[in-house]
Amino acid sequence: MNRIYKSTLLSWIAFIPCALSLHAADINGDHTPNLGEIQVVTVTPTPEPDDVELKIVFPKEGEMKSSWPIHFEARLDGFPVGTDSLFDRAKEIYVEPEGQSVHIIIDDRDYFEAYEALFDALDDHDLYFDQKIDFDPPFKLAPGKHIVRMFPCRSYGESLKAPNCFAVGTFYYQNKDDKNMKADLSAPYLTYNEPQGTFKASQPILLDFYITNCVMSKDGYKVRLTLDGKTQRTLIVWGPYYIYGLKKGTHTVKLELIDPRNNVVPGQFNTVEKKIVLK
16 A cells, blocks of 8 residues: 555545535524624535545543553545645635644544545555544643544535544543543534634634534524624524624634523533634
8 A cells, every 4th residue: 555644645636616505594584694794694515525434543442541642543534634625615714724634622622633644545546545644632631531522624614524524532541530521422412613713804704513413403403603692593404604794803602502492402512612813
């Protein structure tokens, strides 16, 4: 097998651009973006290649790690990191110049990204490819139990949501104390993805998240979005959204997973709040 240290060599792979389709995100009725008014609208998910699969190799499930740094390894099949996402959406919202990546979340911290991988090709004429992604956390971890979640994302931050794209695992550092990390990974839970960081006020802001162990619908599970503590929308579709109308400055984005009775689902990951900056 050939091993190549930068998957930008896969940039010849392209997919048919995705046309945007905007419609209501609020269950109370249809809206179209108006200047000066905050609007949240769904956008058609970017097409996903078949057979993308992400697996955590190290640390093994439940493994105890005693020394720092902790080395992580994942395998990603069918989706090239470090390449540009060749879709029209890349012209509309913020794009990460390093290209497509794997977003990695440890516990409830902000995600960090892995852009580089070792590449194994079965042969020179096969579109199949298998990447080994290695990384160390960019921050120190406290002793005890930790949960790592990861998923592949387009260069503009949209996560791939097909089966086998989301990987989750638990590990321990220095001791097996569970008191700070009690999330039930068999119950419904939410994973916040975007927005995080700094954006241009002249562009719509991508809202993107993962749900696990539940299905979103008008009568089922939902996600409640609160902007700056006052603007609320109830989202009933699991997919990407655009936020319009946020002005320059610092804003707070809060997501909550809501059950069919409109109560917040208990769980360590099911209420998430992040600050973003628009310039």
